[in-house]
Amino acid sequence: MTEFEKRYDGLTVEKQMQKYWEENKIYDFVPDKSRPLYSIDTPPPTVSGSLHIGHIFSYTQAEMIARYRRMCGYNVFYPFGFDDNGLPSERLVERETGIKACDIPRSEFCGKCIEVTQRYESEFMDLWKTMGFSCDWNLVYSTCSSNTQRLSQKSFLELAQKGHAYIKESPVLWCTECQTSIAQAELDSKELDTHFHYIPFTIDGEVLEIATTRPELLFGVVCVFVNPEDERYKDKVGKMVKVPLYDFEVPLLTDDKVAVDKGTGAVMCATFGDTTDVEWVESHALPYKKVVLPDGKIAADVPFIAGLRVKAARKEIIRLLEEKNLLIKSEQLTHIVSVHERCGTEVEIIPSRQWYIDVLSKREEMLAAGDKINWYPAQMKNRYVNWVENLKWDWCISRQRYFGIPFPVWYCKSCEKPVLASIDQLPVNPLETPYHGVCSCGCSEFVPEKAVFDTWATSSITPQLNLDTAENYGVDEGFMPMSMRTQAHEIIRTWAFYTIAKSLYHTGDIPWKDAMICGFVLAKPGEKISKSKSNSKLSPQQLIAQYSADAIRYWAANARLGTDMYFDIQDMQDSSRRLITKLWNSSKFVLSHLQDFDPAYQPAQILPADRWIIERTNQAILDVSRWLDEYEIGLARKIVDDLFWKDLCDNYIEIVKDRLYQPDIHGEEERKSAQYAIYYCLLSVLKMYAIYIPHETEYIYLKGFKDFVGEKSIHLTQWAKPMEIDGEIIRFGEILKDAIAEVRKYKSEKNLSMRTEIDNATVVCPENLKGLFLASEKDFMACSRAKEVIYKVEG
């Protein structure tokens, strides 16, 4: 054993250990058919800004599982990735450079994107390494690499050929700020103050009051709806209604969806105010009147407000209505509107030609897939089910943006029919590669598709990306479904859902067997930590530099899976430092008594106290394994904490101390028995803690255990696999602890030192355990400093 420093210097040790792991390739993936594969589908973090403590929290929890599985004998395949294309990254680049994508040539903007995202990625990677992540960094992928482009385009072509991906002209959710179509999953809701404006339409020369929040869409009104049961309007249904200000007429129709008690019970249907309008246009075969343009301005042919932005147009219309005495009243109203999650802009619905992936018709299959996956914690499945059941739109995958994977598609110049690239020419950018061929209509001129894939369209194939990587290592058979997916609960509706959808199309099966759904770190109730808010001023880098990675990891493990936590720096510091120091000191003590230890020597007899702590350790190993098999790293950690702190340190070590120090009194064989026990128990505790605090445990292992064990890293050692637990010896230990506690209480109440000698101490035990106590008499006397032991048999 090398000397133990007086104090453990985590910051220095962590750098040393990381270097040691890298040099010795401790975590490199090596194909090995003799061991079962455990493959992990980790979220490639979106490169949209710097990482915060929340990322550390959830990624670390999953990383611990990788370590656990490795120590259980699995060949762990744990690649990492970066999701570095698409709108989130574009917005980062726009923020960083102050340049808007639409203001410079596309190629130039994409160049800036690559530059910025690469800078962030190297920052991410450094951070993960500093945290001691046991990934194989040779397996890193990026979602904008040319290989990913190839696989993503291939995925699209396969779906298009099977008819699961299709193009159609249709109303689509549209962000006028980002000027692109978006998907249902990208909506956030926001509470907004607005006004309900009561406007007089006319029917039969009578006024028909209609309340609306969007008067700027008056020109787009195609009909008015009332509920078929509404007595007030029964005799008017089918007649024409005149739209004020514009003085054109539209029919009065009925639909069940209209709420009788909302507003005046009459609704104007404008194309398109909301999703209900879209449904109505379809179900009632209504015409479309364009009002809002993709850039958020009012169309040129709309009188009074042409060219204005939506909000200005609304103001202007209200001014006009008031001027012409056409505004009956305005009520203040707070309602929730859908906004684009990336920029907070209220979404519009605008018809355009977009590519979709069919999900609506596959609900049943997707729900069945949800049933087949093991969700941890189980109730997270509800979120998935809830989402699938409430789908309203097929998944729109085309984005009118710049830095993304191009659609491998061209269109015939005359008939607009799309033609697809062939798989062997991927990756392809149609803007750079013309299509050579002849359309079925005879035309030989083609225009390239300018849109790019939604980022999720690519990140949803991470299992396929991982498979591609695995294939390069000669691993493919049985790779799918992967062992597990880890992610936070907020992206169940996006990443988990899309991955399952794609997997069903590509493999006909689920993408992974288990889904480990982590919680979130919040600054305080309801407040998410985000880089745009000041609550994230403590960057992970600063936290690590100040408190060490092990401290943060240990804290991050203190969570119930799927449950959100609040970040409290004091709490993190206190609990982690305590444990790290305790582990250091106890290891120092134990190893100082193992100088002459021979792991090959089996003592003739293991004393009862030693048998007890060994059995307790085995019991803990079983409990910890059971929790970790369910991804409950927090509950598992608690088991180790209790074993280590209470039983091993506070009791067992105190019990055997004297035996270790004084073989002349207790006997040499008895000392060897104690050595046998402390060696096994501390090593087991270190192994269990290794997944949480990999640096310190490795450092202690290298100092004191490596020579005994042989493996060059604690992280390559295997967990013991205890058999059945001996309940009798556990009971013996409990009673022994009680007896010691009685003595301690006595001394405490008398304000005596624990070293004070006492005349006698009593052990109350059942008859069948008395033999064990008699065999432990010297231990008990040494620990209690009692000159005599009195036995009371009970039970």
Added chain:
RNA sequence: GGACGAUUAGCUCAGUUGGUAGAGCGUCCGCUUGACGUGCGGAGGGUCAGCGGUUCAAGUCCGUUAUCGUCCACCA
């Protein structure tokens, strides 16, 4: 409006086959114990949100109410 979770000691939370309420922090008292005072021992502190039910027995199971939180839906 729908779904899910939470409600246990002053604070943060454990308590997974129903069987005498637990930990850490904080408080109070004590102990310089040949690993650790960044420690150790002890004490105090809880009608386990309310109500009802099942049971010999309920923090634990069922029903219901309340409060908080999250996801989804409400956009006329």
